[in-house]
Amino acid sequence: MYKTVITPRVSETDGVGHINNTVLPVWFEAGRNPIFSLFTPDHDFSRWKMVIVKTTLEFMKQIYFGQDVEIQITVKKIGNSSLELYEELYQQGILCARNSAVYVNYDLAKQAAERIPDHIRAALSAHLCKESAMEKEKLS
Known part of the structure; x- marks a missing residue:
């Protein structure tokens, strides 16, 4: 399992007092850096290989600054x-969001998957x- 800790910023907090929902895709992407x-x-973008083709994000709990x-x-x-x-995204040990992402190994010069x-x-x-938490939840 790859793990990344992120410290929420004030600028990521919206007017309702929780982390804005547009921030989570960026955080999940930051967690993928070891895979990239x-x-x-x-990390040369002229030879970049990972192209995202699908993502599915589910919000479960609010996430807060601090x-x-x-x-x-x-x-x-x-x-x-x-x-x-x-x-999965956790705050204080609580599952707050989960996501799935599909990537293709892609050759930019050839414009083709490899x-x-x-x-x-x-x-x-x-x-x-x-077994993911989502699959465990389905069994409960």
Whole structure:
């Protein structure tokens, strides 16, 4: 599991007093930095590989300024050229949001998807999830 701690900023707080819902996709993306580094270690955007094709975000609890959040990311599925991530956001140990994101390993120069290399598959496989909180919840 990949984990990232984020400290909410005042500017991310909306007029209702909680973190604005437009902020969470950015935070989840920040949690993906270790995965981006697998595909493009030097972070050179001219050779960037990870293209997002789908994301599904579910809000469960409000999130507030003044308390760090933790993003937890697991790999749900590794396909030929794509991968699906399952992500959760916690504040004070409480699950506040969850997200799934699908990325394609993409060659910008060729404008085509390409197979995920074996060494990256191996690194991602170490973070495969067994059972997500969403699946556990469905069973309850």
